[in-house]
Amino acid sequence: MTVKTTDFIIVGGGVHGASTAYQLAKAGHKVTLFETRYLGAGGSGRSAAGLRQHFGTEVNCLMAKYNIQQFPTLEQELDTGMDLEFRQWGYMWVAYKDSVLDQLQKNVDLQVSLDIPSEMLTPEEIHARWPYLCLDGIIGAAFCGEDGHINPQTLTLSYGHAARRHGAVIKTFCPVKKLLAENGKIKGVVTEDGEEWHADKVxxxxxxxxxxxxxxxxxxIPVYPERHNLLVSEPVEVFECPMVLCMDDGAYFKQCANGTFLFGRDDQDEPRDFSEGNSAKFLEGVTTSVMKRMPALRGARVVRQWSGPYDNTPDHNAIIDWTPVEGLLIDCGWSGHGLQFGPSAGFLCKQLLTGEKPFVDIHRYRLARFAENDLFFEPAFI
Ligand SMILES: Cc1cc2nc3c(=O)[nH]c(=O)nc-3n(C[C@H](O)[C@H](O)[C@H](O)COP(=O)(O)OP(=O)(O)OC[C@H]3O[C@@H](n4cnc5c(N)ncnc54)[C@H](O)[C@@H]3O)c2cc1C
Structure with a gap:
């Protein structure tokens, strides 16, 4: 068997793998990425792709701030001719209960202390800005006008195509069968079709x-799949509706650049596996929840629904860390908020892989926190 060599191997062609490949290739490194199916086939291409700085932990806020600084110029930077459909129409977390509102206030206080322009809104202020929202029962909200959403498929593909343009080898439909390690050090990977690739860093x-x-x-690695569903409506008039999320029932919606609406809703009964089907229960639950807040959409037709896997950890926070196998770096576990961290995590992984100092302190993302029972809960997760 011929063995091929490269400087860096990346396994996984979601937004995190593709963004890291782009960062490494742009810096002149030899990088090869392996993806089982097509770029974005996992959680990334199936995401609602909301972009927010509304987090309740410092490192997530700092990483989120970095992301939002990158998105406005990213389409130009990646220069692939694909429309990223980035829209800064804002992101709002609405509350029905005092306990939820109190947590939102704490999160916003943290965000403001980190120079993120978030604000708390009263129902009257919400009504003045978005009179089409039904506010029955809503006691307040947290909002950030810099936030918004993007197209998750063109984002992931653009990172991959830009990486390729800078010399990265992107091997799609090429699943990795196993990793190879020797004497406690990573050596490379073996693909399903029997190719062996070697690199000092994976x-x-x-x-x-x-x-x-x-x-x-x-x-x-304590990461597990959890199926989540989305649906898309037919297009309606574009009225730049902010992304709206409700922690009380886990429902959210956004208007896409072409006028369609995406609806999603958390459901703890969904299977914790990689199945890609979805249920009538989701359709009924999510439309009931969203219509309560967005009655103007009544009568709009649903075009299709799909599902994808969240990559959950026990504390719903990411793992970015070296493993006990020297040279093996992990970036996973982003739960329901990982799409937007493509820019920051890709940059960070490139820094770690090339021996540079990370631009933020990532101690809280360490793998050992689970064994040490020092979990890192993100209060603003869905
Ligand atoms: C319904 C839904 C809604 C979401 N909404 C949001 C949101 O609004 N905002 C947000 O920021 N995030 C959201 N997320 C979460 C986000 O999509 C994920 O956290 C993020 O995409 C994870 O990216 P990733 O690159 O780490 O993993 P993935 O995109 O899952 O990529 C992993 C890749 O690895 C590949 N792979 C697996 N095994 C192998 C192998 N053996 N060899 C080679 N390749 C392999 C898979 O095919 C896959 O393409 C949502 C997710 C879902 C499912």
Whole structure:
């Protein structure tokens, strides 16, 4: 068997793998990315792609701030001719209960202390800005006008195409069968079609699939899949509706650049596996929740629905860390908020892989926190 060599191997062609490949290739490194199917086939291409700085932990806020600084010029920078459909129409978390409003206030206080322009809104202020929203029962909201959303498929593809333009090898429909390690050091990967690739540094960015791959070199990563559903409506008039999310029932909606609406809703009964089907229960639950807040959409037709896997960890926060196998870096576990961290995590992983100092302190994302029972809960997760 011929063995091929490269400087860096990336396993996983979601937004995290593709963004890291772009950062490495742009800096002149030899990088090869392996993806089982097509770029964005996992959580990334199936995401609602809301972009927000509304987090309740410092490192997530700082990373989110970096993301929002990148998005306005990213389409130009990646220069692939694809429309990223980035829109800064704002992102609002509405509250029905005092306990939820109190948490939103704490999150906003933290964000403001980090120079993120978030604000709390009263129902009267919400009504004045977006009179088409039905506010029955809503006691307040947290809002950031710099936030918004993007097209998750063109974002992931653009990172991959730009990486390729800078010399990265992007091998789609090329699943990695196992990782290779020797004497406690990473050596490379073996693909399903029997190719062996060697590199001194490997990034495992395979979303919820990271667990099974890391186990091939004896590393146990506490990440698991959780199916989440979305639906899209037919297009309606574009009225620049902000993304609206409600922690009380886990429902959210956004208007896309072409006027269609995406609806999503958390459901703890969904399977914790990689199944890609979806249910009538979702359709009924999400439309009931969203119509309560957005009655103007009554009568709009649903075009299709789909599902994808969140890559969850026990504390709903990411893992970015070196593993006990020297040279093996992990970036996974982003739960329901990982799409927007493509820019910051890609940059960070490039820094780690090339021995640079990370631009933020990532101690809280460390793998050992689970064994040490020092979990890092993100209060603003969905
Ligand atoms: C319904 C839904 C809504 C969401 N909404 C939002 C949102 O509004 N905002 C937000 O920021 N995030 C959101 N997310 C979360 C976000 O999509 C994910 O956290 C993020 O996309 C994870 O990116 P990733 O690159 O780490 O993983 P993934 O995109 O899952 O990529 C991992 C890739 O690894 C590949 N792979 C697996 N095994 C192998 C192997 N053996 N060899 C090679 N490749 C392999 C997979 O095919 C996959 O393409 C949502 C997710 C879902 C499902």
């Amino acid at each position: 990034l495992l960015a395979a979303g919820a699939w990271t667990k099974e791959l890391a186990l091939t070199v004896g590393v146990d």
